[in-house]
Amino acid sequence: MSEHILKERDDRVLILTFNRPDKKNAITHEMYTALCDGLDEAAADDHIRVVLIRANGDAFTSGNDLKDFAAGLQDAEKAPVFRFLKTISRFEKPIVVGVQGLAVGIGVTMLLHSDLIYATPEATFSTPFTNLALVPEAGSSYLLPQAIGPAKAAEMLMMGEVLSAEEAEKAGLVARLLPANDFAAAVLAKAHALAAKAPNAILQTKRLLRKNHTVMQDRMMEEGQLFAELLKTPEFMEVATAFFEKRQPDFSKF
Numbered sequence: 733m734s735e736h737i738l739k740e741r742d743d744r745v746l747i748l749t750f751n752r753p754d755k756k757n758a759i760t761h762e763m764y765t766a767l768c769d770g771l772d773e774a775a776a777d778d779h780i781r782v783v784l785i786r787a788n789g790d791a792f793t794s795g796n797d798l799k800d801f802a803a804g805l806q807d808a809e810k811a812p813v814f815r816f817l818k819t820i821s822r823f824e825k826p827i828v829v830g831v832q833g834l835a836v837g838i839g840v841t842m843l844l845h846s847d848l849i850y851a852t853p854e855a856t857f858s859t860p861f862t863n864l865a866l867v868p869e870a871g872s873s874y875l876l877p878q879a880i881g882p883a884k885a886a887e888m889l890m891m892g893e894v895l896s897a898e899e900a901e902k903a904g905l906v907a908r909l910l911p912a913n914d915f916a917a918a919v920l921a922k923a924h925a926l927a928a929k930a931p932n933a934i935l936q937t938k939r940l941l942r943k944n945h946t947v948m949q950d951r952m953m954e955e956g957q958l959f960a961e962l963l964k965t966p967e968f969m970e971v972a973t974a975f976f977e978k979r980q981p982d983f984s985k986f
């Protein structure tokens with residue numbers, strides 16, 4: 733499927749694994765496309781009942797690949813990242829996610845479109861969009877306050893504060909923390925347990941849990957348009973340049 737997104741079928745579970753550990757699993761256009769193809773395959777295959785998303789290496793993902801983003805999104809609506817967000821936000825089968833290490837940006841916002849999220853006690857969660865001179869994406873300005881409360885969501889989305897695994901579990905972003913030493917096996921066991929349940933009951937339950945879908949989709953579109961515009965600004969260029977020059981961005985000139 734892709735060097736950086738591994739796809740495996742394990743009975744009724746389709747597993748998608750981020751496999752770009754040397755770049756903290758930063759997600760490129762090509763990886764978004766591979767993720768979408770995997771989700772589309774799972775949706776079309778009656779044998780598959782659950783998708784498991786997980787990662788190799790010490791990080792879940794550092795979010796969007798900043799090199800790809802610095803190059804801009806030509807046609808925002810057709811960009812692989814937006815195809816991925818549309819696909820995952822409308823996906824009807826349950827998605828289980830195993831988060832070890834850091835989850836940044838879309839590594840957090842994709843969780844809001846997933847169902848059962850497990851994390852190691854060392855995991856951290858951050859959505860530093862404003863630090864990047866950008867705005868929230870993936871419907872997170874709508875979904876994150878619902879998931880963890882408006883105060884914590886503002887801290888994450890405006891200040892770029894990091895949520896610890898313990899806080900994420902307490903706030904309700906994560907279903908459960910599982911020990912790091914047996915994490916992959918434990919998460920896979922959860923995915924299989926879910927896949928063994930009555931499939932129609934699970935699909936209907938997921939549908940019922942996804943409330944206000946239309947509002948969320950509208951918000952996601954609004955965020956996406958703004959996000960794509962902001963990627964073209966000198967402020968974002970300064971952020972991207974600073975990142976690869978391994979220095980702090982300097983906003984004093986704006």
Ligand code: COA
Pocket residue numbers: 754755756758759794795796797798799834836837838860861864
């Ligand atoms: N896009 C592109 N490359 C990235 C990346 C990203 N989002 N995140 C990490 N990398 C690359 C680094 O450039 C570095 O590459 P190099 O070895 O060729 O220099 C490598 O991955 C390792 O990252 P490094 O920064 O050295 O690791 P760290 O442990 O010190 O810090 C992070 C990890 C995730 C905290 C830090 O890399 C970071 O802040 N990344 C950007 C996160 C971000 O803003 N994502 C976008 C959200 S919308």
